[in-house]
Amino acid sequence: MTTFLTYTILGLVLGSVYSIAASGLVLTYNTSGIFNFAHGAQAMFGTFLYWHCTERWGWPVWLALIVVVGVAAPRWAPPCTPPSCGACAAPPTSRRSS
Structure with missing residues (x-):
């Protein structure tokens, strides 16, 4: 069991x-x-940074977690820019003829 x-x-x-x-x-x-497919690379970077902070530098778990999630992840995240193809534009509204 x-x-x-x-x-x-x-x-x-x-x-x-x-x-x-x-x-x-x-x-x-x-x-x-x-x-x-950049999600895997970002997750690996965060995992490696967390491991480095806790194992190599001897930081407490809570401090390493705050640094990785609260500081490093927003700092090194890729910029969010809309594509040039117009995919983020609002779709046109459909009008029904009566």
Whole structure:
């Protein structure tokens, strides 16, 4: 029973991570029309920075988490610029003829 519970929890956590990654890809594609795979690189950068702060520099976990999520992630996130193709423009309203 312990093994079943362990694998159930691990499966739920991994499924949650997959759904967050998929949501990011869908959001990027729907708003810009470009399929962007940069989410993995940004996640790896944040993970490496967190590991470096806690293991190499000996920072407490809470401080490293605040620095990575609150300072580094917004600082090195790619700029959000609308594409030149006009995908972000509001769609025209449809008028029905009466």
